[in-house]
Amino acid sequence: MADEKKSFWEIFAIVVTAIAAVFGGLSGVAALITALNSDGKEGAAKPETAPSAQAASAAQPLSADDAARRAKAEAEIAKAEAEQAKTEAAEAKARAAELERKLAEIASAEMKAEKEAATAKQGDVTVDDFTGMKLAYVPGGCFNMGSSADGKDYQADEGPTHKVCVASFWMGQYEVTQGQWEKIMGANPSKFKKGGNYPVENVSWNDAQDFVKKLNSRSGKSYRLPTEAEWEYACRAGGSSKYCGGDKVDTVAWYEKNSGTTTHTVGGKKANSFGLYDMSGNVWEWCADWYGRSYYVSSTQDNPQGPDSGSDRVIRGGTTIWSARTAYRNGRSPVNQNDDIGFRLVLPIR
Ligand SMILES: [Ca+2]
Numbered sequence: 001m002a003d004e005k006k007s008f009w010e011i012f013a014i015v016v017t018a019i020a021a022v023f024g025g026l027s028g029v030a031a032l033i034t035a036l037n038s039d040g041k042e043g044a045a046k047p048e049t050a051p052s053a054q055a056a057s058a059a060q061p062l063s064a065d066d067a068a069r070r071a072k073a074e075a076e077i078a079k080a081e082a083e084q085a086k087t088e089a090a091e092a093k094a095r096a097a098e099l100e101r102k103l104a105e106i107a108s109a110e111m112k113a114e115k116e117a118a119t120a121k122q123g124d125v126t127v128d129d130f131t132g133m134k135l136a137y138v139p140g141g142c143f144n145m146g147s148s149a150d151g152k153d154y155q156a157d158e159g160p161t162h163k164v165c166v167a168s169f170w171m172g173q174y175e176v177t178q179g180q181w182e183k184i185m186g187a188n189p190s191k192f193k194k195g196g197n198y199p200v201e202n203v204s205w206n207d208a209q210d211f212v213k214k215l216n217s218r219s220g221k222s223y224r225l226p227t228e229a230e231w232e233y234a235c236r237a238g239g240s241s242k243y244c245g246g247d248k249v250d251t252v253a254w255y256e257k258n259s260g261t262t263t264h265t266v267g268g269k270k271a272n273s274f275g276l277y278d279m280s281g282n283v284w285e286w287c288a289d290w291y292g293r294s295y296y297v298s299s300t301q302d303n304p305q306g307p308d309s310g311s312d313r314v315i316r317g318g319t320t321i322w323s324a325r326t327a328y329r330n331g332r333s334p335v336n337q338n339d340d341i342g343f344r345l346v347l348p349i350r
């Protein structure tokens with residue numbers, strides 16, 4: 001029995017220990033919950049207590065020292081702000097002065113160009129600073145454009161002959177070269193890559209427009225392709241020869257019988273009386289206009305710009321395999337890149 005009693009107390013002790021353990025555990029959990037709650041409350045309580053603290057300090061008058069310190073700090077901030085405003089004003093003034101200087105520069109360049117244009121005469125040459133492109137002065141005037149049906153090599157799109165007048169302009173003395181193209185566009189698309197002084201070819205009408213855009217943004221000038229009327233006026237140079245610059249094709253043009261069906265360095269033949277080379281032969285030259293087979297029937301007289309729309313752009317001057325005749329004209333799609341089509345530029349005079 002003693003064993004039984006003993007085991008009762010033992011059991012009692014285990015139960016008490018167990019109860020103590022459970023309550024101990026519970027109090028531990030309770031302590032944790034309290035701790036968690038109080039953390040949350042502390043975070044939420046802060047903003048509530050802050051304004052009341054501020055109110056308390058505002059209600060209390062500052063000591064003389066504190067007021068002086070605060071005034072000094074405020075004065076320093078104001079001083080720094082004034083300094084910054086002064087710097088910004090100085091910078092704005094400098095920017096304005098720089099803009100004014102640039103405007104004056106542009107105005108003087110324009111005045112110089114106008115003066116040059118007003119005094120320019122046949123035989124004058126101007127040079128594009130960036131590309132080295134040389135342009136001859138073409139004095140404006142009137143001429144008979146096209147060819148008449150009684151001519152031996154006449155084609156239907158060359159008639160009727162009609163009176164056209166164009167204003168003065170500068171025109172590239174040479175076809176745009178591969179070197180000049182590469183300088184602006186960074187690559188050379190030509191087929192006959194024999195040197196920088198050969199005419200660029202394999203460039204579409206659209207490619208030529210890209211070249212013009214880039215050149216103009218670099219130079220601040222307004223180069224463009226010649227109109228077809230400007231091109232033929234410049235080719236004739238006041239005369240009526242069969243080729244640009246004369247009736248003997250061999251002296252003025254690289255054409256099928258002397259070219260070896262390849263391009264040649266620009267300026268290798270005789271210039272016409274405006275100082276323009278290779279207007280006949282070497283490579284075809286893109287013009288600005290849409291090509292209209294019967295445009296000459298309805299062309300305007302003064303500075304004609306070609307038809308309003310079309311599918312091909314005008315090419316003039318012939319090549320090493322196509323006729324180099326003055327009046328000869330054709331059209332090609334503006335996306336065509338051919339190894340026998342290049343271009344030259346004009347610089348209009350305002
Ligand atoms: Ca040519």
Ligand SMILES: [Ca+2]
Pocket residue numbers: 155157328329330
């Ligand atoms: Ca034709």
